[in-house]
Amino acid sequence: YLAEGTERVDDEYILFSFKIDVPDDLKMQLPVGLAYSILLNTITVSFETSNFWKNTKITLIKNSDVYSEKITAKNVSNISHFEIHQDYIQNQQPISLEKTTLLPKEKRIKLSGTHHGNDMLKVLSDKLVYSEYVIEIINSIDNCPTCKNFIKECFPNGQIDIVLISSDAGYALRVQTTGTNMRETKHIAEIIKLKFS
Numbered sequence: 384y385l386a387e388g389t390e391r392v393d394d395e396y397i398l399f400s401f402k403i404d405v406p407d408d409l410k411m412q413l414p415v416g417l418a419y420s421i422l423l424n425t426i427t428v429s430f431e432t433s434n435f436w437k438n439t440k441i442t443l444i445k446n447s448d449v450y451s452e453k454i455t456a457k458n459v460s461n462i463s464h465f466e467i468h469q470d471y472i473q474n475q476q477p478i479s480l481e482k483t484t485l486l487p488k489e490k491r492i493k494l495s496g497t498h499h500g501n502d503m504l505k506v507l508s509d510k511l512v513y514s515e516y517v518i519e520i521i522n523s524i525d526n527c528p529t530c531k532n533f534i535k536e537c538f539p540n541g542q543i544d545i546v547l548i549s550s551d552a553g554y555a556l557r558v559q560t561t562g563t564n565m566r567e568t569k570h571i572a573e574i575i576k577l578k579f580s
Contacts, residue, residue, distance in 0.1 A: 392422045404442040404453060414443055417456040426457045426468060436460050439467045470565075478570050481561040482515040491519040500526070500554035503547055510579055511545075511558060516571045518559045527553040533580035534572045539565040543572050548580075 401418040420427040421443065429436045441456045457468050465472070483490075490512040494501045501523060508520040518541075527535060527546050530553050535544040541562035546555045558575075562568030 389423065392419065395422055398447060400446045402444045402446070404444050414441075414456075417441055417443055417458075418445075420456050421454050426459055426471070429458055429460045431460045439464050473564060473566055478567060480516060480567060480571060481563070483518050483561055485518060487512040490517065493520060494523045494556070496523075500547070500550060500552055503550055504554050504556050507545070507547060507579070508556065511575070514560075514575060514578065516560045516562070516574065518561060521557040521559050524555045524557050527555050529553065530555070533576050537562075537565060537568045537572050539568065541568050541571075543568060543575065545575070 401414050403414050416427050431437055439458055441458050443454050445452050445454050492508045494504050504523055511517050530546040535546045537543050541560045543558045546553050560571045562571050
């Protein structure tokens with residue numbers, strides 16, 4: 384089944400020929416569904432009628448008179464395959480960022496020890512807590528004098544490592560945000576970078 388409005392994809396399908404890249408018993412099959420799934424940037428669903436269809440990626444050869452390339456279809460033939468394609472599936476959804484209900488003064492700021500860079504990190508922390516996506520400043524972390532980026536690293540649990548690149552010592556801290564996966568955390572990191580770097 385193809386929804387209306389796929390005329391561009393229909394035209395591309397007609398311009399090229401598609402073949403499954405091995406095995407021999409499938410070479411002669413016309414992979415219409417696989418080809419369309421690639422052209423529509425989506426996932427195919429197949430039945431496990433042979434070991435071949437248990438693959439989560441299936442390679443096709445896309446040919447024209449002047450051009451040939453190998454392309455890969457994402458395939459699902461059992462429920463566990465959805466987990467394999469989880470990152471792809473999440474990336475197809477619109478990002479909906481959760482905002483914290485905490486007021487800036489309610490957000491915890493923790494900076495370890497008597498580190499002489501803590502005064503600079505405190506100034507940054509006092510600004511960061513005004514972000515609607517920041518829950519708390521978890522702690523200061525090891526300096527990164529070689530870091531050139533304000534955002535050092537993002538984690539799937541919503542944590543972000545931030546470096547004061549204006550300091551020669553590269554003072555750094557870890558922030559807990561409302562991000563619930565890597566995609567959301569990276570998006571929040573970009574917002575924080577634009578606003579506070």
